[in-house]
C-alpha cells in the first residue's frame with residue numbers, strides 16, 4: 001500500500017529555473033525598497049501607510065510561496081489548500097473589521 | 104500479507120518488543136495511542152480531583168477548604184488540564200491513532216516519527232504546566248481563557264502556563280497533519296473517499312481545524328508572554344493595547360477547537376450505532392459532509408463568546424446569526440443516528456448505552472447553547488454557572504462520554520479481552536445519574552444568577568449547590584468503578600474474539616489485539632461502502648478465538 005502511494009511522488013518532479021529564482025529575488029528586493037519609501041512618503045503610522053505596507057508584504061509572501069516554495073509546480077490539491085487558508089484568513093479579518101468599524 | 108485463515112501466528116503488538124524504551128521510543132501507531140491513553144488518563148484523574156475538591160468547597164457558602172485565590176488557581180488548573188491535556192488530544196490521539204490506520208486498511212500512519220514526536224511534545228508541555236505548581240509565584244489564577252489585561256498583570260506564573268499551552272498546541276498540529284496525510288495517501292486500494300468509515304471523516308474534518316486554527320492561538324498566547332515580559336502594549340489598555348483584540352484572537356481558535364473535541368466523538372457514534380443496530384448507517388454522505396460543514400462554519404462563530412465585551416452590535420448580530428447555522432449540520436447527524444436505530448435489530452451493549460447517553464446529554468448541551476447564542480438571553484446568563492453547566496454538558500456529557508463509550512466499544516480490540524458487562528452498566532448508570540444531578544443543578548442555579556468562578560455565594564443558592572455537590576460524588580464514584588472494571592478486565596477478562604459486536608469496518612477483521620503490522624489477511628472491502636452488513640459472514644470466517652458464551 002505504502003509503495004503504491006509513494007510512486008505518485010515522481011509526478012511532481014520539475015525543472016528548477018535559476019532565472020526565475022533570481023528574478024523573484026530581485027523583485028523581492030525592489031518591493032522591500034518600495035515598502036521603506038512608502039513608509040516615509042505616507043508618514044509611517046497612518047492607516048494608509050499600514051495598508052500599503054501590508055499589501056506589499058502580502059505580495060512578497062505570495063511570491064515566496066509560489067516560486068521559492070514551489071507551489072506553482074505542486075499538485076492542484078495543495079493549491080486548493082492554500083486557497084482555503086487565504087479565504088479563511090480574509091474572512092477572519094473581515095469579521096473583525098465589522099467589530100472595529102462599528103464599535 | 105498472508106492469506107492464511109487460521110493465522111494467529113503473528114504475535115500481538117504488545118509482544119513484538121519488550122522494555123520501557125520499546126514503548127517510549129516506539130513508532131507503532133498502536134503503542135503511541137496507548138502512551139497517549141495512559142498519559143491522558145492520569146491527567147483526567149488529576150483534573151477530576153480538582154473538580155471534586157472545588158465542588159466540596161461549594162458545598163456550603165463561605166470558605167470551607169481554601170481561600171479565594173486558591174479557588175481561582177484551582178479552576179484555572181482544572182480548566183487547562185481538562186482542555187489542553189485531556190479533551191483536545193483525547194479521541195484523535197488515542198482512538199484516532201489506534202484505529203485510523205487499521206480502519207483505512209494500512210499498517211501505520213503516514214508519518215510515524217512525527218507521531219512519536221507529537222507525544223513527546225505533549226509530555227514536555229505537560230511537565231511545563233506542572234512545573235508552575237512548584238515554581239515561581241504559584242500556578243496561574245486567570246481562568247483557562249487567560250483574558251487580558253488580567254493575564255498581563257497577574258503576579259502568578261502565567262507565562263509558563265502559556266508556554267506550556269503553546270507547546271501542547273504544536274503536539275495537536277502534528278497529530279492533525281499526520282491524519283490529513285494518512286487519509287489522503289494511505290487508504291486501502293479501492294477505498295474511495297465515500298467508502299471511508301465515518302470516524303475517519305470526523306478525524307479528517309478535525310485535523311483541518313487542528314492544523315489551521317491552532318497556530319492562531321499559539322501566536323496569541325506568545326503575544327501575552329511578550330507583553331508580560333517586555334511591557335509591549337498589545338492587549339493591556341494601560342499600555343495602549345486592546346483587550347477585545349485578545350478575545351477575538353483567542354476565540355478564533357478556541358471556538359473551532361470545540362469542534363476538535365466533538366467531531367471525532369460524533370464520528371465514533373456513527374460507528375457504534377450501525378454496529379449496534381446491525382444495519383447500514385442512514386445518510387452516510389450527509390453525515391460525512393456535515394462534519395466538514397460544522398468544521399467550516401465553526402470558524403465564523405467565535406464572537407458569540409464576546410457578546411457582553413463591548414464588541415459592536417453589528418458584529419454581534421452577524422456572529423449570532425452564523426451560530427444558529429451550526430445547529431443545522433448538527434441536527435442532520437442526530438436525525439440520521441436516530442433513523443439508523445429505528446427498526447434496526449438493536450443489540451444493547453454498554454457502548455450503545457454510552458452513545459445514547461451522549462445523545463441525551465448533547466441535546467441538553469446543544470439546546471442550552473441556543474440560549475447562549477441568542478443575543479438578548481446571553482446577556483443574562485453570561486458568566487454564570489449556567490455556562491459552566493452548558494459546556495460540561497457538551498464537552499463532558501458529549502466528548503468524554505463518547506470517549507468512555509469508545510473505550511468499551513474497542514476494548515476487546517485493544518486489549519484482546521472482554522470486560523464485566525454488569526459492572527459496566529452500573530458504572531454508566533452512576534456516571535449518568537451523578538452527571539445530570541451535578542450539572543443540572545448548576546444550570547438552574549446559574550439561571551437564578553449565581554456567577555461562575557466564585558468560591559462563595561449568596562445563601563439562596565445553597566440548596567442547589569448542595570445537590571450539585573452530592574451529584575459529583577455519584578459521578579466520581581461511577582468513573583472510578585468504570586476504571587476499576589476496565590483495568591481489571593484488561594488483565595483478567597475473558598479472551599475476546601476478533602469481532603465481538605459483529606461490526607463490519609476493517610478493525611474487526613484484524614486479530615484482537617492486532618499484530619504489529621495490523622492485518623493478517625487482505626482487508627475485505629464491500630462495494631457498497633463501509634457499513635454493508637451482508638459481508639459479515641465473510642469477515643467472521645477469519646475468527647479463530649473460541650468464545651465461551
Ligand code: HEM
Pocket residue numbers: 150151154155157158178179181182183185186189190245246247248491495498499503554555556557575578
Ligand atoms: C470529572 C468531573 C468534573 C468535575 C467535578 C468538574 C467540576 C468543575 C467545577 C466545579 C468548575 C468550576 C466552576 C466555577 O466555579 O466556575 C469547573 C470548571 C471547568 N471545567 Fe470542569 N469538572 C469536571 C470535568 C471536566 C471536564 C471533563 C472538562 C473538559 C473536558 C472540564 C472543563 C472545565 C473548564 C474548561 C472549566 C472552566 C475553568 C475556568 O473557569 O477557567 N471539566 N469544573
